[in-house]
Amino acid sequence: MNYSILDSWKSKTNKSQFRYSQLFHKFPFSPVLHRLLITALAVMIFCLGVTPQAAIALEPTQSLIQPYLDQVVKQLTEFRLDNGLKFIVLERHQVPVVSFLTYADVGGIDESDGKTGVAHFLEHLAFKGTKRIGTIDYKAEKPLLESLEQLDTQIRTAKSQGKNDDLAKLETEFKSLESQALKLVKQNEIGQIVEQAGGVGLNANTSTEATRYFYSFPANKLELWMSLESERFLDPVFREFYKEKDVILEERRMRVENSPVGLMVEKFIDTAFKVHPYRRPVIGYDEDIRNLSPKDVKQFFDSYYVPNNLVIAIVGDVKPNEVKKLAQVYFGRYPAKLKAQAKITPEPKQTEPREFTLKLPTQPWYFQGYHRPGITHPDNAVYDIIGSLLSDGRTSRLYKSLVEKQSLALAAHGVSGFPGDKYPNLILFYALTSPGHTVDDLAIALGKEIEKLKTEPVSTTELQRVKTQARAGLLRSLDSNMGMAQQLLEYEVKTGSWRNLFKQLENIAAVTPADIQRVAQVTFTRENCTVGKLLSKEG
Incomplete structure (x- = not known):
């Protein structure tokens, strides 16, 4: 076998342009509860032919997960x-x-x-x-690319030494060569x-x-x-x-x-x-x-x-x-x-609260985050549940309290596993203030909701609702082949095996109100808290 298939295909294509978008994620991927349940159950559905009606009734326990895992293995x-x-x-x-x-x-x-x-x-x-x-012609293009890199180095040197006469000449030559090189690009x-x-x-x-x-x-x-x-x-x-x-x-x-x-x-x-x-x-x-x-x-x-x-x-x-x-x-x-x-230098334990304020022309925002362990920690599922309880959708505690009941915020969200989850990271909450209210109003209200997790056990009904919502979400957003590929690789690389996707699903099913209260008490402390206030600045 040779490698001529690409050459063969290139000879058949026309010159039509294809525009692709470069996607940059400021908020990287995180295996939060909603995506985890959707993806794992999607694997079951697509691999086994389970109907959506049957899928929503599935309770993700060990006894039910193992047969599907066995089938995926096959x-x-x-x-x-x-x-x-x-x-x-x-x-x-x-x-x-x-x-x-x-x-x-x-x-x-x-x-x-x-x-x-x-x-x-x-x-x-x-x-x-x-x-x-x-x-069009790499042999002609290559020396141009090499010359551009050399000129760029010379331009940097001229700038650092303040040689303006040399700089102007070099920049003119650079633009000319760059134009020549671009003409050879398909x-x-x-x-x-x-x-x-x-x-x-x-x-x-x-x-x-x-x-x-x-x-x-x-x-x-x-x-x-x-x-x-x-x-x-x-x-x-x-x-x-x-x-x-x-x-x-x-x-x-x-x-x-x-x-x-x-x-x-x-x-x-x-x-x-x-x-x-x-x-x-x-x-x-x-x-x-x-x-x-x-x-x-x-x-x-x-x-x-x-x-x-x-x-x-x-x-x-x-x-x-x-x-x-x-x-x-x-x-x-x-x-x-x-x-x-x-x-990778490990982040030392935070021992005192941190806070900063920015003043910019915008509606005020409030950010509050806490350090949490990485994806391989035994309590990873508990953190995902906490994030979902507080900030996942319109039935979450923050939305119902800050947005609906008190009208303190126009939006209230959160993410567990920010800005990444491979290493110890953050569980982050953020909200946009409503007109007539301040970020301090949001801070007080958010603090009360977090304190409840520490002092009041979550009801079995509420906990079950979070899991049911995630399974229902599967009906609206069944992941594609690409979605499954994404999650299989996330767990393969970050945890050592794609099978841990299913193990995490088991761990989520096993989370209890006592687990939530225990983790909340350890995590949501004053010394572990970072606060950011984005205040409005006219003009």
């Missing part, structure tokens, strides 16, 4: 190539569609000081192509190939802990995906680097500098965390983004995009034996290499 195949790259394949033959997700176990927390934003930058550049894809050729083959959902996202690349194809395009995906991570070319830097800087301006809530979130995590890299924004700091070079991105890629740091999920109408055969041909080309080990 339909799921795992294998690892000699170079260390792992595949998880889940067969679903109901429709001739396959979803693919490449999960790189690297995100914002793996970046070095002064190089923040490089993981997200790399995600953008991963769509720019290879030596064969995305270029814009969005990866997207064109995917679109012309019937693919949908080409996208990616970067979080604190992971970078995910995903799209879906008709079942008969399995080998095309193998060829395309393996090549873009085997032989990438980070073209249009400086153009993309401007895009990312504008993205930061829109999402952070020009967004009061964006500034608030960035300040909050910087206050809540003192040493752990969770404190840094995934998109990076403005100065760091400006100073990133192609060399920085390449070094990051070489360090973390290695076979034993990648896991791929393939869910849909596929045959595992065929997947394994093609994976060995295409992804077996990757040379084995150990990933770099990022130095």
